[in-house]
Amino acid sequence: MSEVLLFDLFGVIARQQSAAGWAELERLVGVPGLHPLYWGRRHSYDRGDLKGADYWRLVAEELGTRFDDGRVAALIAADIASWSAVDAEMVALVERLVDEGRRVALLSNIPEELAAHYEAAQPWLARLELVAFSCRIGHAKPEAGAFEWCARALDAAPQRILFVDDNAGNIDAAAALGFRTRLFTGIDGLNSSVG
Structure with missing residues (x-):
């Protein structure tokens, strides 16, 4: 796990x-x-x-x-x-994982204006261990720096991190750095990966 x-x-x-x-x-x-x-x-x-x-x-x-x-x-x-609509099922899954004591983080390519909107409109973000917005960390996926920044901030080796994204290029970039990865195709396929 x-x-x-x-x-x-x-x-x-x-x-x-x-x-x-x-x-x-x-x-x-x-x-x-x-x-x-x-x-x-x-x-x-x-x-x-x-x-x-x-x-x-x-x-x-x-x-x-x-x-x-x-x-x-x-x-x-x-x-x-x-860009403001969220998937209620996925939000519920993330909150359940947090409730279970799992370490949950976010890495998003997002400009500052949209990041500030999400922080104000989506209270579940404050429950995550780390929220890495590209506009604030100075790196955007698929740049290696985005993934390396998260690993350092989380104090976790890449092989201990499961990165979930719907973009195959981002998945490939993370995998090349040693991250475990899962290409997101829907919540049903994800449930088995996250336990």
């Missing part, structure tokens, strides 16, 4: 970005071509290299347009809303 369970957030405990939320972002942007630019700058935003206003102004520049302060604020709010 693993000493520590290290969960991803989006696609595991929280839902992926909603289609309705993405449509609202496209509406607010008002010009085509958002998708590659949104994701092209997202890693830097998630890692904390950019704040929300700077991120959206860079996206605007690359789209050949400009967003005023009101549009930037609306885009940040819509972006947060698009």
Whole structure:
């Protein structure tokens, strides 16, 4: 059995970005071509290299347009809303594991504005032993530094940590560092792995 369970957030405990939320972002942007630019700058935003206003102004520049302060604020709010749904079953599983005395931690690629929203809206986060938000640790998956930071903070050898993520690239990166891994495909397949 693993000493520590290290969960991803989006696609595991929280839902992926909603289609309705993405449509609202496209509406607010008002010009085509958002998708590659949104994701092209997202890693830097998630890692904390950019704040929300700077991120959206860079996206605007690359789209050949400009967003005023009101549009930037609306885009940040819509972006947060698009990533805000959690999976109630997974939250219940995480809380049960904590209640059982298991060591449970989280590693998420997430920008500061969304991290602050989750902390305010999801009280179960405060029950975890460690919450490692990429924007605050200076490393984003699949960078080795993200996993190494967690192992140090948890004072646990990688082989004593089971990392659960829905992204195969992140799983491969963690496995290369000696972490035990589980590719998340749903709660049913996970129950047997976490005991």
